[in-house]
Amino acid sequence: MKKTILLIFLIIFGGVTLFMSSSVLFDWFGIREKEGHFIPFVVWANWICGMLYLIAALGILRNQSWAKLLLIISLVILILTYFGLFIQINDNVPYETKTIGAMTFRIAVTAQFIFLTNKIDKK
Structure with a gap:
């Protein structure tokens, strides 16, 4: 049951992340204008993580051990991007x-996805 819930959330979160970030990057549906002062490398990092979430979901579905590694890579990407965001803010780059x-x-x-994947792996 926990595995199913994790998969549902990973697929939804990954799908929404991929859709929203690609909408900003490729200006689908006029979303780019609505986002205001976005920082491109943050959106690209989110897009990459969206892909990794969906691939990790496939790995978890197939009981592959590499799925957790993809989530860890996503977390590292996000943390590094977060630091980069603050560098941009410190340099007075416009942002939302x-x-x-x-x-x-x-x-x-x-x-949390990594934590839940750990719990599933231990069973």
Whole structure:
């Protein structure tokens, strides 16, 4: 049951992440304009993590040990991006304050995915 719930959340979170970040990057549906001052490397990092979430979900579905590694890589990417975001902010690059909260949330959710994957692996 826990595995099914984890898979559902990974697929939804990965799908939404991939859709929203690609919408900003490729300006689908006019979303780029609505996002305001976005920082491109943050959006690219989110796009990459969205792909990794979906691939990790496939790995978890198939009981592959490498799935957890993909989630760990996602977490590292997000943490490094978070530091990069603060460097940009310190350099007075325009940004949206919601980006800080979104990145904090994304890091916390990814850490939770790793934690839950660990629990599944131990069973």
